[in-house]
Amino acid sequence: MVGTNPHGQAAEAVVATASVPILELRGLEKRYGATHALKPADLAFVSGEIHAIVGENGAGKSTLIKLLTGVITRTSGEVFWEGQPVALATPHEAIEFGINAVHQEVVLCRHLTVAANMFLGDEAVGFGLLRKGEMTRKAQAILDDLGFDLPAHVLLGDLTIGQQQLIATARAAIRGTRFLIFDEPTAYLTRTEAAQLFALIRRLKERGVTIVYISHRLEEVFELSDRVSILRDGTLVGTRVTAETNETELISLMINRSLEQIYHKEFFPAGDVLIETKNLSGPGFRDVSLSVRAGQIVGLYGLIGAGRSEFVMSLFGRHRKTGGSIFWQGKEVDIRSEREAMDLGIALAPESRRDQGLCINLPVGFNLNLPIFPHITMAGLVPFSADRQRADRQIADLQVKTSGRGALVSSLSGGNQQKIVIGKWLNHGARLFIFDEPTVGVDVGTKAEIYRLLARLLAEGAGIILISSYLPEVYELADELHVFRRGEDVARHAYHTASHEEILSEAIGV
């Protein structure tokens, strides 16, 4: 570059312009009443970089995104867009600059086609009527160009969540976006989908788009990003060039806790068999035979859609089995409803907090006690004192960060919501705990707490079925690991007897 330019000075000027930050924050600060959500932060995003942001839940990442996208207004500090001070006070203003965000949960219209969603608000119109054919062709061309093998004419709701996420990203990409924020984009993606997303992100970067990438998965941060900033308790503790740092350093900056302590594994002697399935089949899975003993974690690994959740939903009475048998402590049982499963001693913390786990607009205490109202009811009424005591004890036990049992669950951070999803089963006296993706979207600190909780349950004589799409998690925690693929239990391994590569290829089926 410099060689082709005869004037050294001019070359320097070019370099200088290139390194002018596209967006710069100076002393940016946000307070909610007494809460200091973001302490004064200085940060410059360089044009065309992939900038990762990591931090535990509640560290201030969401606050930062909301400030950058104009959803909330800052308490103090300045924001510069291409060197000019800007207000950035409304989402509209952010979009005018070309700042967009792709959220973990897809906010598009499920009942419209993929093409209609991509052009939503910007439709091709002729004589006042929609030109559907043209939009579908255009959308298909864009998807093909991006290398997504997705049809543009189908309804968005017919795609998987991962595919919908890709559409959302493509939508942002075609709107003259110059600054794109990803908030935990891979939480629900399969590996193939994640790979497609990464390819798209790299293409956007080549086109000069600045990317902000927020994720709990550090390996993704290392795979993708140029630089990484770390938030802790509302403070921006530092920014590193990704190539010059490592996981250990990032984690210690995030939590001041070392990597080994995160996966907390204790071994207990295997007790009696709690549950056993023989050739169990049901909607979404078939011919599964496995057993869980007291003091043992049975891990179910597989890609999303491999039938693991469907299998445990049948154990819990949510779906009827279509074949095979279930034995509870040696006796054959037919579990026809959730209540029957609970009465046997089975607890299930489901996959999706928002859709299955929580009554989000009801109080914390209500959610915690929902499964045990039958136990604490006296003469048809729920006594105030029992209700209160149990909720308060659970909140204290699990160290849920909330203003009290009367606070709405929606006011809690993701990690604390997950504690409620799990905590509501701890008062129930269950012996078999089923945890379906218990740490998705949960920060490292809360993860460690959840793992310690698993050990505590085992020590008390419970057995656990742990479903995770995050291999290191099941690999480090499960005493016996089952690999699911397309509804079938294709392999089982004792603790640490197979390599990651081996397990992964079994799950993918290569």
Add this chain to the structure above:
Amino acid sequence: MSTDTKTATVARKSSANWLFGLTLLGLLLAMCIVLSLTTKSFLTEANIMNLMRQGAMIAILAVGETFVIITTGIDLSVGAVVGFCTVIAAWLLTHDFSIMTTVIITLGVGVAIGMFHGFGIVQMGLPPFIITLATLTSLRGIGLLITNGATINIVNDTFTEFSRNDFMGLPNLFWMVILVGVPAYIFLHHSRYGRYIFAVGSNMEAARLSGVNVKLTVYLAYTLSSTCAAFVGLLLAARIGVGNAMQADGWELQAIASSVIGGTSLFGAIGSVHGPLIGAFILATINNGANLLNVNSFWQRIITGLLIILIVYFDQLRRRRG
């Protein structure tokens, strides 16, 4: 920092909820005071008793409707159930059934209608709006068939006197509000199934996976609503002394309005028993006041509509701030 500030916030929040109850009550009282000052006839024993009677029946309907709305449902049939049950009660009384039997059978009809709604929603998977809209029209039809379009006169003085008499200085009808309101309050706020109604309204799947019998809860909500309506049908039959399927026209909308004025959210999971009760009496006072002020009855309808918009708008503003 935070234990103190936390307790403070909790205290503030719960007192805010409590204050809302007071605001509604305050609104009702303010309206009464203004009407007492501007009209001579408002603050008379006869008018107040009349007001209590007018509000009572909608208040009971609103309580039943609230159970349904909290589950994110809607019951459009309550007005028709009232009309239908005046026919049932009148028919039974003219066929020499005792008052006790008449009451039991009529309430039983209410239970059956509610169960039918539950069946349509749970077993047939119909939207609540549709199944209750269907009963709204067909119940009036069945009522007209029974009476052949005529009105049945009730000649049973003990029965008809009930709605006109007083007890301890208050109209019997108002006592009926207390008779329904107190158990309803205890049920909704302090019983297991009352809580399940909230849980189902908040997140049906999460409730199911927490062991809540969702189907039974839905059945229960609609049955309670229809039973309240059947009860109101008995009261109305006693008050007007006739059975006529076209009575209580549009009462379902008044019941829904009372419930919403009382703070019930049409998106479910938010509501109480005392709110709709106060809401019903606010509506009754608006109508009563408009009559006394000689407001054209066409205008009354318009004013009622505007006030509903205003009250609910301010309620939502308050929620957003809280």
